[in-house]
Amino acid sequence: MKNLPVLFLLISTFTFSQSFQTPFEKGNGNQTTTFDEMRKFYQELAKQYPSISYETKGEDDNGAPIDVVIFNPTKQSFEDARKGKSVLFVNNGIHPGEPDGIDATMMLMRDLATGKIKAPKNVIFTAIANYNVSGMMNRGRFSRANQNGPEEYGFRGNARNYDLNRDFIKTDSKNSRSFQQIFQWLKPDVFIDNHVSNGADYQYTFTYISTNKERLGTILGNYFNDEMQKTLLKNMEKKGVISVPYVNIHGDVPDGGFPAFVDSPRYATGYTTLFNSIGTVVETHMLKPYKDRVKVTYDYMVDNLNYIDENYKTIQQKRAENLKQYKVGNRYALAWKLDSTKYENIDFKGFEAKYKPSDISGKTRLWYDRNSKFSKPVKFYNTYVPAKEITIPKYYVIPQSEWKIIDLLRLNQIKMIPIKQDSAITVEQYRIKDFKTVPNPYEGHYLHYDTFVTKESGKTKFRAGDFIVPLNQDGVKFLLETLEPEAVDSYFNWNFFDAMLGQKEYYSVYVFEDTAAKLLKENKALKTAFEMEKSINPKFAQDGDAQLDWVYKHSEYYEKTHRLYPIFRIN
Numbered sequence: 001m002k003n004l005p006v007l008f009l010l011i012s013t014f015t016f017s018q019s020f021q022t023p024f025e026k027g028n029g030n031q032t033t034t035f036d037e038m039r040k041f042y043q044e045l046a047k048q049y050p051s052i053s054y055e056t057k058g059e060d061d062n063g064a065p066i067d068v069v070i071f072n073p074t075k076q077s078f079e080d081a082r083k084g085k086s087v088l089f090v091n092n093g094i095h096p097g098e099p100d101g102i103d104a105t106m107m108l109m110r111d112l113a114t115g116k117i118k119a120p121k122n123v124i125f126t127a128i129a130n131y132n133v134s135g136m137m138n139r140g141r142f143s144r145a146n147q148n149g150p151e152e153y154g155f156r157g158n159a160r161n162y163d164l165n166r167d168f169i170k171t172d173s174k175n176s177r178s179f180q181q182i183f184q185w186l187k188p189d190v191f192i193d194n195h196v197s198n199g200a201d202y203q204y205t206f207t208y209i210s211t212n213k214e215r216l217g218t219i220l221g222n223y224f225n226d227e228m229q230k231t232l233l234k235n236m237e238k239k240g241v242i243s244v245p246y247v248n249i250h251g252d253v254p255d256g257g258f259p260a261f262v263d264s265p266r267y268a269t270g271y272t273t274l275f276n277s278i279g280t281v282v283e284t285h286m287l288k289p290y291k292d293r294v295k296v297t298y299d300y301m302v303d304n305l306n307y308i309d310e311n312y313k314t315i316q317q318k319r320a321e322n323l324k325q326y327k328v329g330n331r332y333a334l335a336w337k338l339d340s341t342k343y344e345n346i347d348f349k350g351f352e353a354k355y356k357p358s359d360i361s362g363k364t365r366l367w368y369d370r371n372s373k374f375s376k377p378v379k380f381y382n383t384y385v386p387a388k389e390i391t392i393p394k395y396y397v398i399p400q401s402e403w404k405i406i407d408l409l410r411l412n413q414i415k416m417i418p419i420k421q422d423s424a425i426t427v428e429q430y431r432i433k434d435f436k437t438v439p440n441p442y443e444g445h446y447l448h449y450d451t452f453v454t455k456e457s458g459k460t461k462f463r464a465g466d467f468i469v470p471l472n473q474d475g476v477k478f479l480l481e482t483l484e485p486e487a488v489d490s491y492f493n494w495n496f497f498d499a500m501l502g503q504k505e506y507y508s509v510y511v512f513e514d515t516a517a518k519l520l521k522e523n524k525a526l527k528t529a530f531e532m533e534k535s536i537n538p539k540f541a542q543d544g545d546a547q548l549d550w551v552y553k554h555s556e557y558y559e560k561t562h563r564l565y566p567i568f569r570i571n
């Protein structure tokens with residue numbers, strides 16, 4: 001009887017350490033956790049270890065919880081503990097068919113809590129346990145046709161079939177709203193988004209996308225690219241993990257070189273970069289065994305914890321310095337193009353690409369000969385130069401009628417000052433001159449691109465309650481990338497302003513014929529311009545309808561607000 005408590009203790013210790021194995025560890029190495037197993041694991045871990053907190057902080061489109069797990073050994077609240085420290089934030093399962101990060105993060109949180117690996121002193125480690133919950137629940141074995149395990153996994157689209165990794169600006173999903181809220185709460189210094197690659201075959205298990213250094217900003221971009229990421233990867237190599245930038249080619253072979261992936265703001269790291277966070281997309285290689293992929297994902301996160309722990313002061317200082325680049329009156333690049341004269345040579349470790357007749361069609365097909373390894377220099381193009389620039393204004397003015405935009409800015413903690421009384425303000429305004437639109441729906445939208453605006457200025461009336469938005473704030477890049485119509489992922493391009501592209505009133509030809517004739521008769525300057533247009537444009541000279549339309553568009557009858565962009569600039 002006396003020995004019973006000891007025995008009991010032994011048994012409970014035994015079952016306890018057993019139960020803190022993750023489903024991935026308990027399985028055959030080719031299995032990933034389910035959503036319910038994951039939650040139960042973290043909830044029990046949090047119960048056992050005060051350094052782990054596990055809380056619901058958002059909601060999937062299907063109503064299921066999006067949970068955030070935090071390792072914070074300080075006994076203070078997150079808000080207090082983060083002071084003077086850096087925050088690493090990891091996102092998992094945005095594409096649940098690529099679950100490596102979900103399993104790796106469970107093990108890492110556990111290993112930090114149990115002291116299996118040394119807790120960093122200067123970093124708070126935070127993660128979304130799994131982001132696309134409805135996708136994770138939609139398990140199957142076939143949707144990733146080219147992937148080598150796990151045996152079963154979730155689906156890429158969420159419950160409403162959105163690819164959440166295109167939704168960071170347009171915010172169609174509740175998931176995206178939740179992410180923005182969580183991100184603005186955590187305000188991380190460094191961000192990692194865990195994925196699995198598609199594309200060519202080569203020797204690497206670990207590939208990565210460093211967020212575009214140019215959009216990140218000169219100081220932070222150069223520091224991240226030349227120093228931080230290089231050190232992280234060297235440390236990985238010391239552990240025997242070789243790496244290569246995401247092999248950004250599809251349907252071709254990498255031997256001819258490849259450019260850095262452009263993670264515009266619609267993507268996770270494109271969004272986080274707008275708030276001055278350093279971002280990496282981990283892309284483990286789809287054809288490598290699942291357990292090897294989980295291991296390198298784990299290793300890279302540990303590597304980050306160690307690096308940030310040592311360099312948190314430098315990181316914070318670089319982040320602060322970097323923001324100074326975006327002062328009012330400075331130039332800001334809205335579009336970038338690849339500089340094809342600049343590249344670095346990568347010692348690329350590939351498999352020989354070979355060709356043989358297809359068993360299906362008899363036509364020539366590509367295959368990679370894994371017995372024929374090579375290592376040779378391949379060009380990696382990683383320099384982008386501005387293709388379109390604007391001047392950063394002092395303020396935007398946003399009428400309260402644009403409540404959808406105002407709501408998204410609020411979600412991102414953008415400072416906005418309501419106008420106290422009705423006022424006429426001298427502002428600069430854009431007219432949408434031209435744009436193209438994709439022919440088929442893309443992620444729930446008919447996305448515009450190649451947008452081109454012209455500028456006008458004058459006094460415009462605003463109402464009490466409309467908003468003045470200063471650009472002298474931390475979210476300056478977010479404001480520019482969403483509110484400048486020519487930016488690739490602007491709210492304009494994502495269809496938020498399509499209503500103003502339509503003309504509301506028009507004319508009947510037989511009535512306006514007489515009005516137009518009267519206008520030309522009474523307005524000499526108009527008549528001269530009209531005749532001039534006819535003389536230089538022979539097609540116009542032969543087109544009666546076009547001539548009438550010309551007079552209409554040059555008269556008071558034409559809607560002044562047609563194609564006038566309803567967000568204003570003060571320089």
Ligand SMILES: [Zn+2]
Pocket residue numbers: 095098195196
């Ligand atoms: Zn992915």
